[in-house]
Amino acid sequence: MIWADQTIQEGLRRGMDNGQINLLLELLQKLPVDVVDCKVADWEKHSLPKLDMSQQKYIRGKINGTLAEVTLADKLGFKNVIITCTPHLGQGLTSTVCTALFTAQRLGMNIGFCIDNASQFSIEELCFLWRDIPIDGIDTFIYGDKESLLDPVAASRILTALLIKIPACLEFHGHNAYGLATGNALAALQVGVKRIAVAVAGIGLQGHAAVEEVIMAQKRLLGDASKETRHLALICSQILSAMGLILPKTKAIIGQDIFAHESGIHVDGVIKNPQMYEAFSPEEVGLTRQLVIGKHSGNASIQAKFRQWNVSMSDNHAQILLKQVRRMAVRQKKQIDDPVLWELYQAIQAKQEG
Amino acid sequence: MIMKDARTIEIVDTTLRDGEQSPSIVFSAQDKLNIAKALDKAGVTWIEAGVPVMGEEEQEAMKMILSAGLKANVIAWNRALKNDILSSVSCGFSQLHISVPVSDLHIEQKLKKSREWVLENLKQSILLAQSFGCMVSVGAEDASRGDREYFLQVANIAAELGAVRIRYADTVGCLNPLAVHSIFQELIPRCPLPVEVHMHNDFGLANANTLVALAAGAELASTTIGGIGERAGNAALEEVVTAWQVVYGMKCHVNRTDLPHLGHLVMQAGSKDVFDYKPIIGNAFTDAHANKIA
Numbered sequence: 001m002i003w004a005d006q007t008i009q010e011g012l013r014r015g016m017d018n019g020q021i022n023l024l025l026e027l028l029q030k031l032p033v034d035v036v037d038c039k040v041a042d043w044e045k046h047s048l049p050k051l052d053m054s055q056q057k058y059i060r061g062k063i064n065g066t067l068a069e070v071t072l073a074d075k076l077g078f079k080n081v082i083i084t085c086t087p088h089l090g091q092g093l094t095s096t097v098c099t100a101l102f103t104a105q106r107l108g109m110n111i112g113f114c115i116d117n118a119s120q121f122s123i124e125e126l127c128f129l130w131r132d133i134p135i136d137g138i139d140t141f142i143y144g145d146k147e148s149l150l151d152p153v154a155a156s157r158i159l160t161a162l163l164i165k166i167p168a169c170l171e172f173h174g175h176n177a178y179g180l181a182t183g184n185a186l187a188a189l190q191v192g193v194k195r196i197a198v199a200v201a202g203i204g205l206q207g208h209a210a211v212e213e214v215i216m217a218q219k220r221l222l223g224d225a226s227k228e229t230r231h232l233a234l235i236c237s238q239i240l241s242a243m244g245l246i247l248p249k250t251k252a253i254i255g256q257d258i259f260a261h262e263s264g265i266h267v268d269g270v271i272k273n274p275q276m277y278e279a280f281s282p283e284e285v286g287l288t289r290q291l292v293i294g295k296h297s298g299n300a301s302i303q304a305k306f307r308q309w310n311v312s313m314s315d316n317h318a319q320i321l322l323k324q325v326r327r328m329a330v331r332q333k334k335q336i337d338d339p340v341l342w343e344l345y346q347a348i349q350a351k352q353e354g
Numbered sequence: 355m356i357m358k359d360a361r362t363i364e365i366v367d368t369t370l371r372d373g374e375q376s377p378s379i380v381f382s383a384q385d386k387l388n389i390a391k392a393l394d395k396a397g398v399t400w401i402e403a404g405v406p407v408m409g410e411e412e413q414e415a416m417k418m419i420l421s422a423g424l425k426a427n428v429i430a431w432n433r434a435l436k437n438d439i440l441s442s443v444s445c446g447f448s449q450l451h452i453s454v455p456v457s458d459l460h461i462e463q464k465l466k467k468s469r470e471w472v473l474e475n476l477k478q479s480i481l482l483a484q485s486f487g488c489m490v491s492v493g494a495e496d497a498s499r500g501d502r503e504y505f506l507q508v509a510n511i512a513a514e515l516g517a518v519r520i521r522y523a524d525t526v527g528c529l530n531p532l533a534v535h536s537i538f539q540e541l542i543p544r545c546p547l548p549v550e551v552h553m554h555n556d557f558g559l560a561n562a563n564t565l566v567a568l569a570a571g572a573e574l575a576s577t578t579i580g581g582i583g584e585r586a587g588n589a590a591l592e593e594v595v596t597a598w599q600v601v602y603g604m605k606c607h608v609n610r611t612d613l614p615h616l617g618h619l620v621m622q623a624g625s626k627d628v629f630d631y632k633p634i635i636g637n638a639f640t641d642a643h644a645n646k647i648a
Binding site: 150156177179220250252259262279280 | 374375376377378380381382383408409410411412433459460463464525526527528529530531532533535555556557558559561562563565566569582584585586587590593596597600601602625626627629630631632633634638639
């Protein structure tokens with residue numbers, strides 16, 4: 001399985017400089033991604049240096065199907081390239097794209113061929129475009145869903161057919177304009193596609209499948225536990241923070257608060273058995289479970305919270321405290337912090353004793 | 355993707371109930387009223403407004419929404435408990451959603467009861483609600499980890515008693531879209547009631563799972579604005595509506611031009627920022643400039 005990263009490209013697009021990109025590349029290597037895709041033109045635009053030997057192995061240069069960009073990629077040291085094109089319906093490949101392909105081959109580059117708008121074509125039309133490629137030895141055929149037109153069922157049907165019909169490695173590059181990217185990527189994986197485009201938190205122009213979601217879905221929903229995930233939340237948040245992005249606290253898989261339980265039913269369930277309201281345990285991605293007290297708390301959650309502080313609370317006290325908590329939470333429009341909760345409890349005790 | 359007959363689905367928005375259960379979000383009564391009005395204006399037909407049994411503060415907000423003269427049907431969420439139902443009724447609700455767990459995990463470990471007990475309890479709860487003249491919809495909590503035949507048993511009892519629909523809840527978000535496709539293809543023809551799907555986003559699949567279920571015949575989608583909700587949240591209203599219309603070429607009478615305003619309203623009320631890369635409402639998708647840089 002090969003995950004093709006699109007995070008760095010978004011960093012380039014956002015104008016990050018050489019130092020920042022290098023830091024990102026370093027952080028990214030801690031994630032189970034295998035290749036990093038960058039637009040050659042953006043690499044040049046931000047004056048990034050020629051690739052070194054190690055970078056040549058895992059950085060792929062995206063070329064916009066022109067001879068000029070192939071030459072540029074060569075100058076910048078790219079050995080692995082993706083030649084992308086956006087064909088018009090009913091037409092074959094343009095001579096510009098064909099020239100780019102010939103040149104890349106002559107320069108000894110390892111070539112992936114990407115149809116950016118593949119989802120606009122039928123399977124037959126895609127096979128026709130594939131036969132139109134003027135050179136042999138294309139390593140990878142990349143199916144692009146630039147307009148986010150696919151849903152997971154269509155993706156699985158189309159990619160299943162292409163796996164049989166196209167004699168090259170099939171790669172899926174989906175987008176997230178309608179929130180379906182992770183679902184589509186997972187469907188691709190399920191039907192046997194071995195290369196898939198992903199980005200941390202799904203970032204990128206028109207979005208991508210989120211790497212952390214696909215990896216955890218592969219692990220927990222499809223039962224492939226080969227990837228190390230214990231630092232997933234930390235690494236992803238470091239990458240986003242290096243890009244100046246704020247990770248939402250409730251972002252699936254990696255958000256700080258996704259294991260914060262507040263509602264009475266949920267806290268009660270999680271105390272009895274965390275599986276009741278957790279799809280996987282927080283430790284698996286390096287997060288922690290929190291019991292939060294607020295408007296949605298119930299008696300059981302208040303009692304559970306105080307048990308964590310070695311206080312066994314009576315039903316009566318819990319009920320009194322719960323009323324105060326709910327009123328305060330609504331008034332302040334937020335949950336109750338631990339020290340405040342403790343104060344409320346002490347006030348109740350003092351009153352009872354007095 | 356465009357199919358012959360453009361099927362219409364309906365939204366049951368639960369921003370005010372499951373959405374507010376998002377860690378660190380508390381809406382004021384006025385916030386809730388404003389959001390309910392905006393949902394109504396956007397054409398959402400079902401609004402799950404809250405849980406009256408939670409107490410006075412919630413009841414105050416519920417009464418404000420119920421007396422706002424909305425076109426939308428306003429629903430109260432209930433467990434299959436007498437107190438829950440009585441609180442909702444005394445608040446003035448005439449449409450109740452009654453939720454029961456249907457997985458053995460939840461029935462045995464949370465309720466410490468049996469499947470039979472749950473059925474009987476549901477029956478009594480529906481009858482109680484109906485004795486006050488209420489319309490009832492039934493929720494099947496943790497259906498995705500439960501026995502499908504038991505889900506159908508619950509649906510059958512609900513149908514016999516006159517409930518209007520059944521909610522299939524993927525409570526911990528553990529379904530994947532292709533699994534949803536095969537489950538719903540089998541389930542929908544056998545289910546006596548219209549099915550509403552309630553998908554969680556623990557693996558980032560809530561929206562995809564919702565849409566695949568709708569395409570397979572579910573008739574209603576439970577959503578929240580911005581996808582807020584327990585843990586990693588729920589299927590986002592704006593994504594479900596937009597994808598259903600654009601990707602599937604189908605119908606849903608929610609006005610898409612209202613979606614950015616709804617997103618803004620909820621994020622402001624919940625003191626949250628929208629992630630730049632959140633589809634539909636995130637800056638990366640709304641800022642025309644961002645697209646030009648490409």
